[in-house]
Amino acid sequence: xxxxxxxxxxxxxxxxxxxxxxxxxxxxxxxxxxxxxxxxxxxxxxxxxxxxxxxxxxxxxxxxxxxxxxxxxxxxxxxxxxxxx
Numbered sequence: 057x058x059x060x061x062x063x064x065x066x067x068x069x070x071x072x073x074x075x076x077x078x079x080x081x082x083x084x085x086x087x088x089x090x091x092x093x094x095x096x097x098x099x100x101x102x103x104x105x106x107x108x109x110x111x112x113x114x115x116x117x118x119x120x121x122x123x124x125x126x127x128x129x130x131x132x133x134x135x136x137x138x139x140x141x
Contacts, residue, residue: 065121076092077090080123103123111124
């Protein structure tokens with residue numbers, strides 16, 4: 057499944073787990089596990105506890121996701137008409 061096919065949800069990193077996994081609390085209140093996307097690993101983007109992130113979630117397994125973007129802490133969440141990364 058391509059990265060563009062995933063549902064884009066906003067959340068906050070609540071815990072850093074071993075093996076490159078993260079616990080994410082979504083804005084809807086649901087908690088999921090997610091890992092970094094390949095592009096974020098390639099460019100050495102660091103994600104720590106408390107970071108706001110965008111998570112791509114598959115419609116087939118909504119309990120796991122892929123972190124596709126880390127937002128700056130002081131900036132407001134992106135709008136739907138913002139440019140895709």
